[in-house]
Each structure stands twice: as C-alpha cells, then as structure tokens.
Amino acid sequence: MRPHLLFPDRDLAAPDDETPPLLADLVADLELPVVLRAMSGDDPLMYAVCAQVLTATDTAPRIVRHRRAVLADAMAHPDEFADLYTIASEAIADEKKIYRSTFMVRPESTLRRSVEVLKRLLDAVARVRRVSDALLRTARSDAVRTMCTVLAEQLDDAYLQEAGEQVRELELAHGLLVSARLDRNDTVSGMRPLLARTSGNWLIGRRPSLRKPTFSYTIAERDQAGMEAFGAFRDRSLTQVADAADTSATHILNFLSCLQREVAFYLGCVRLRDTLHELDVSTCVPxxxxxxxxxxxxxxxxxxxxxxxxxxxxxxxxxxxxxxxxxxxxxxxxxxxxxxxxxxxxxxxxxxxxxxxxxxxxxxxxxxxxxxxxxxxxxxxxxxxxxxxxxxxxxxxxxxxxxxxxxxxxxxxxxxxxxxxxxxxxxxxxxxxxxxxxxxxxxxxxxxxxxxxxxxxxxxxxxxxxxxxxxxxxxxxxxxxxxxxxxxxxxxxxxxxxFGKPLNTIDTDIGAGVKDQQHGVKDQQQQQDSAATDDHAPSPATQTS
Missing domain, CATH: 3.40.50.300 (P-loop containing nucleotide triphosphate hydrolases)
Incomplete structure (x- = not known):
C-alpha cells in the first residue's frame, strides 16, 4: 500500500547523501534556496523533499500531468493535506521515541517494541482514514481518489477494531500458550504460539483453551540452567510472531513515511503559490x-x-x-x-x-x-x-x-x-x-x-x-x-x-586629470634635481679661500 501521489507507479526515491557538483551549481546559479525557503519555511524535511523533486530528472509528460492533477486537489483542499502531513509526521516522531534495546536480537524484545509501535501507528492510521474519507468525497484527481479508496477498503472500521484487539493480545498479558511436538529422537519441533487464527489480515484471534489432562513443571528459584533453557524455549516459540509483528509495524511506518514526504511537496507548492499571489505575481498551469x-x-x-x-x-x-x-x-x-x-x-x-x-x-x-x-x-x-x-x-x-x-x-x-x-x-x-x-x-x-x-x-x-x-x-x-x-x-x-555625466565628458576630465598629474610630477622632479645640484655646489667660504 503506497500513496503514489508523485509517481503513478512508484515511490519517491530516498535522497542521496551527497550533492553532485553540477546539481550544486544549478541550485546556486538559479538561486533555488530562495524558492525552497519560501516553500518549506522552517521545515527541513519539506525543504529536502521540495529540493529533490524540483531538481529531479526522472520525469515525463505523463508524470507532469499526474502531479498537476494532485496539486489541483491540494490547492482546493489545503487543510486536509496539512492534516495528513501532521498525522504522518507525529506518528513517525513517536516511533523514534520508543526505545530500541541493544538486545533486540531476542524475539521477545522485538515483539514488545513492535507491539508498542503498532499501538501508536494504528491510531495514526485511523486518523488518516478519517481524513481520506473526507477527501474521497471531493477530490477529482485519479491519484488521490485511488489512495483514498484503497485506504477505505483495506482499513475499514471492522479491520481497525480487529487489529487493535489482536495487538492487545500480542502483549501476552495472560501468558503464552505454545504448541509443539516431539520427534523420534525426543527433540522439540513445530513450535508455535496458540494465538487464535481468523480469516482477517492479521496474526491472531481468540486463544484456544487447553485440553485435559494437563501437566505442569516448575523451575527452581536458583536453577540458572533451567531458566536459560526456558528463555530459549520461549524465544523459539515467539520468533514467528515477533517477525510478523515487526514486519507489520515496518509496513505501516513505510506507508506513513511515503505519505509524509509526498504530501510535503504539495504543501510546499501551495505555500509558494500563496506567497506569490500576495506579491501580485501571476501563476498559470503550463x-x-x-x-x-x-x-x-x-x-x-x-x-x-x-x-x-x-x-x-x-x-x-x-x-x-x-x-x-x-x-x-x-x-x-x-x-x-x-x-x-x-x-x-x-x-x-x-x-x-x-x-x-x-x-x-x-x-x-x-x-x-x-x-x-x-x-x-x-x-x-x-x-x-x-x-x-x-x-x-x-x-x-x-x-x-x-x-x-x-x-x-x-x-x-x-x-x-x-x-x-x-x-x-x-x-x-x-x-x-x-x-x-x-x-x-x-x-x-x-x-x-x-x-x-x-x-x-x-x-x-x-x-x-x-x-x-x-x-x-x-x-x-x-x-x-x-x-x-x-x-x-x-x-x-x-x-x-x-558618474552622472556623459561618457565623453568623463574621458575629458580623466585626461585633464592625468595631464595635471604629469605636470605635478614633472615640477616635483625639477625641484628635486635643483636641490641635488645645490647640495653638491661649493660653499661661498670655500670659493673665497
């Protein structure tokens, strides 16, 4: 699931870390930073996205027309586009605040973090769905209508409610029930947690109950080897669920990140258009x-x-x-x-x-x-x-x-x-x-x-x-x-x-000034020569003697 607001069939590529010299010359020569600051304000992400799209070469007439249609919707509904950008930005910022442990190699640690991320992202997805429902009723571009339709079909209220229940189940508040079998050599295989399976898109549903007879085993308080074996057993049983939960969180996060970056460009365009109109600069659709x-x-x-x-x-x-x-x-x-x-x-x-x-x-x-x-x-x-x-x-x-x-x-x-x-x-x-x-x-x-x-x-x-x-x-x-x-x-x-005067007058004045300077130098040289002659001439007393 992708927004596809900038390209009809692919996502906006991640920006390169290094700016090529020729691209830097283009930005400087055309004074693009002035335009980019007007588009982004104080938002560094919006600045980077607008710079990337504005200087990109991977475009064609069909892509130009695709974006023009989306931009028309953005100009007609700037508040809805701003809400999408705000929701996605807040969700991504919240995900970064969740502590990522250095022991994330353990499936249980991965599961705990993924569950916490999913809880926050599902709330953001529900808010995005509400905004997209409003856009679906008024948008005219195929790209916006397609995005809103996909969100309405794949993220309906029933799905969001079921997903919330399943995420709460993944918190393992009632413990963990695992099924497994013993092979001929008494090794344990086929381990999987008994989290109920439904026909929905998610992982779990209602947990099945244990069948009698049941047996229990208690690990002694100081049995270190037993605790390590039990931990390894638990990690093995959670591997599949932890990977699926992490994949689901990454999938939703990628969608929100794409939505954030693509909507940022159109918000920048709307802001620039408003600024130019305030300056009485006409704009047109090329x-x-x-x-x-x-x-x-x-x-x-x-x-x-x-x-x-x-x-x-x-x-x-x-x-x-x-x-x-x-x-x-x-x-x-x-x-x-x-x-x-x-x-x-x-x-x-x-x-x-x-x-x-x-x-x-x-x-x-x-x-x-x-x-x-x-x-x-x-x-x-x-x-x-x-x-x-x-x-x-x-x-x-x-x-x-x-x-x-x-x-x-x-x-x-x-x-x-x-x-x-x-x-x-x-x-x-x-x-x-x-x-x-x-x-x-x-x-x-x-x-x-x-x-x-x-x-x-x-x-x-x-x-x-x-x-x-x-x-x-x-x-x-x-x-x-x-x-x-x-x-x-x-x-x-x-x-x-x-200079405030015709060019020929300037030439005359400059020429006169040069002549005056030459005469001054000549007079000064004559005075110096005269003084030097006086210094070498014999004094009157010497002549008398």
Missing amino acids: DVCDEHEREGETELSASGLCDVPLALQSKQAPVPVTVAAGPARLVVLTGANRGGKSTTLRGIGVAQLMAQAGMFVAADEFRFAVCSGVFTHFKREEDAAMERGKFDEELERMSRIIGAVAPGGMLLANESFASTNEQEASDVGFDVLTALVDSGVSVLLVTHLFTLAQRLFDDSRASVFLRAERGADGQRTYQLIEAPPLPTSFGGDVYRTV
Whole structure:
C-alpha cells in the first residue's frame, strides 16, 4: 500500500547523501534556496523533499500531468493535506521515541517494541482514514481518489477494531500458550504460539483453551540452567510472531513515511503559490509538449514570465517579460547592459524546473518540453584559494557538464568564457556550443561577446536571437525582442548612471586629470634635481679661500 501521489507507479526515491557538483551549481546559479525557503519555511524535511523533486530528472509528460492533477486537489483542499502531513509526521516522531534495546536480537524484545509501535501507528492510521474519507468525497484527481479508496477498503472500521484487539493480545498479558511436538529422537519441533487464527489480515484471534489432562513443571528459584533453557524455549516459540509483528509495524511506518514526504511537496507548492499571489505575481498551469512533438528541439514560449527568486527577494512583482523562442535548438540573448538578460535566463531556468516538476509557473502563459536534465554554466568570481585561473575553472566546469549532459538536455549559459579575450572566447565558445547543439542539447546563451554572437547568427543552425530593448533615452524596458546582435552593449549608459555625466565628458576630465598629474610630477622632479645640484655646489667660504 503506497500513496503514489508523485509517481503513478512508484515511490519517491530516498535522497542521496551527497550533492553532485553540477546539481550544486544549478541550485546556486538559479538561486533555488530562495524558492525552497519560501516553500518549506522552517521545515527541513519539506525543504529536502521540495529540493529533490524540483531538481529531479526522472520525469515525463505523463508524470507532469499526474502531479498537476494532485496539486489541483491540494490547492482546493489545503487543510486536509496539512492534516495528513501532521498525522504522518507525529506518528513517525513517536516511533523514534520508543526505545530500541541493544538486545533486540531476542524475539521477545522485538515483539514488545513492535507491539508498542503498532499501538501508536494504528491510531495514526485511523486518523488518516478519517481524513481520506473526507477527501474521497471531493477530490477529482485519479491519484488521490485511488489512495483514498484503497485506504477505505483495506482499513475499514471492522479491520481497525480487529487489529487493535489482536495487538492487545500480542502483549501476552495472560501468558503464552505454545504448541509443539516431539520427534523420534525426543527433540522439540513445530513450535508455535496458540494465538487464535481468523480469516482477517492479521496474526491472531481468540486463544484456544487447553485440553485435559494437563501437566505442569516448575523451575527452581536458583536453577540458572533451567531458566536459560526456558528463555530459549520461549524465544523459539515467539520468533514467528515477533517477525510478523515487526514486519507489520515496518509496513505501516513505510506507508506513513511515503505519505509524509509526498504530501510535503504539495504543501510546499501551495505555500509558494500563496506567497506569490500576495506579491501580485501571476501563476498559470503550463502547457507541456509531448515527446513526439519535440523532435530534438526545445519548446519554449512564455508570456508575462516573472523571475521567482527576484520576486521573493524584492518582496514585489518584477517586470514580466515575454519570451517567444518557439521550437529552436539555440537561443541567444544579447543587448544592453542591465537590460534583464541574466534575470530572464534565470527566470526561464526556474520556470522550466517548476513546470517539469508538475508545479505551476510564474507567468501568464508557458509552454515547454520536458528535459532530460537542466545544467547551468554561469560566470564565477576569482578562485580565492588561487589554485587555478578563471578561464581554467570555466573550461573544467564545462567539461563536467559535457560529460553529464545527454540528448534532450538543456544548458543555461551566462557570460561563458568571458574571462579571456574576445577572439579566444569566441573560438572556444563557438566550437563547444555548436557541438552541444549538434548532439541534441538545447542551449540558452547570454553573452556580450559580439564576435561569438555574430558567428552564431551567421551559422545555419536553427537559432533564435533575442535582444534586450533599450529606449532612445537609454532607459531599459526589460523586454526582449527578436533581433540580431549589435556590436555594442551600451556600457556608456551605465557610466552615465554612475558618474552622472556623459561618457565623453568623463574621458575629458580623466585626461585633464592625468595631464595635471604629469605636470605635478614633472615640477616635483625639477625641484628635486635643483636641490641635488645645490647640495653638491661649493660653499661661498670655500670659493673665497
């Protein structure tokens, strides 16, 4: 019995203990911790689950649609989903509080702990069943309705009552009755406790009574060997029951753990949706492109797209953008400095991850194709440890990406190879990027390298070139238009903003300052030469003599 709320036919895999370097780069470059904190709040489990689902690559259009239907139910019934998460979390926390003895190798110790765990878990299961009954009447998704139906059929009131009685019987409050037989060599075999058997799903029922005649044997108070033999006899008789009780407790605990982790993701989505709506950020259900429609090219079209990390950090809705890349293998973003290119690239990356995780997207409309993996290659600061140069680090990181990316993957590159001169960067960038495109990888590139952008523009590969708009007065509209690259990024606008004067005036002032400094140095040098001449000249007294 499994919830199957994230996958229609399997469970969410346990997260890996170590984070791969490329996944760590993706999380850092797209500023995903900002999104994950908004989804999870102070809940570390919810943070870990949302991070795992958001960055996973084991998805497909059918899984996306499966999760979207469940998410619609979660948004319509957030209180019921929150109750399921709370019940499962409390039950798992209670199980961890039950002392696990170091002598758990003994069947009787295993049985005692399993009985105590079952008593608490059965109460949690009954509470889950009551919540699922309410969901069954209103839920619309097949996954939620199937889960609730299975719980109602397998955990009905009669079953829960019988299970409670059987667990109490396993406490052995009235002693233990065991049946056994003697073999020809007088060895005891076939030992089993006489806990009544019923037609139910559990282990026991009403205990049978002893038949006359009966015999008894009393172990002497100080008979250590007899007590050890009796203990071994009792453990042998309880082995089967202890194993079954432990298996039952583990089965219920696994179900509650799966329910807790899968519901955590949807609660995180609901919390993020509410936060974005408070910031007046629009959200929509994205349109997923089927695999047979893709044909090796990326499918990307967004209207009113917002950068979610920027909205969460600034506490206000950013300027929405429209990206009409359509079916293309290479999308190049060029244009003015501070025109919104890097922000748009990050917004596209976050939207792609959210969409293929089965979530909503911060846009008015969004159409996408599921990728086999999303990778980022953003510019980095200098290595503080001074172990390698910046260009060396860029190439090494790109080499790791090339070794991991597969056809159908997506690469988001922001100012790649800009740490060397333009000609070398353009040569390296053109060879690497076109090779990735030819291998079936979709590439979205932000670059200020005009030589590289022009070579890609002149190339025959299917490409889309978007340029950040700039008004005639230098103002940024933060919109992208389909246009070829320009040989300028309008850096003078940034100078004018910082220094408050046109670029040519700055050049004049700097030149005048350099000339004044040169004249000052020359005058100082003449004074020093004059003083040195005076020091070596003969004094008047010497001349007189």
